[in-house]
Amino acid sequence: MTKLEELTALLVNEINDFNNGIEKLEKINEQLKETKIKMEISEYKSIIESHQQQMEFHKKTLEGFEKRFSNKINQAKIYPAWAVVVFIICVVTSVGLVSYMFLK
Structure with missing residues (x-):
């Protein structure tokens, strides 16, 4: 009986x-x-706004660089114009000299 009383007291x-x-x-x-x-x-808003402005600036800078790079690629030539003109003059002169030597 004492154990039952102890268990009930513990439960209570x-x-x-x-x-x-x-x-x-x-x-x-x-x-x-x-x-x-x-x-x-408000402090976080100002930080986020300044970050957005910086990102817009970097985006515009990269877009400008991309446009300049695309223009350079489009204008790029394998040989410069002066080299092509000199080559044509040399070929015409050589053909003229060779034909002059054979016809003389």
């Missing part, structure tokens, strides 16, 4: 501790409902 103590824990949690929950947390985001 555990139930009381459990009820006390629930009451504490309810108090904490009520305090959380009453407490309102406000975030100050």
Whole structure:
């Protein structure tokens, strides 16, 4: 019989501790409902806006570089114009000299 009394006393103590824990949690929950947390985001907004401006600047810079690079590629030639003119003059002169030597 003493063991049964000890077990019931232990169960009663555990139930009381459990009820006390629930009451504490309810108090904490009520305090959380009453407490309102406000975030100050104006500082973050200014940081984000400055970052966006920097990203726009870098984007415009890269687009300008891409346009210049595309123009350079489109204007690129295998041989410069002066080299082509000199080559044509040399070929015409050589053909003229060879034909002059054979016809003379």
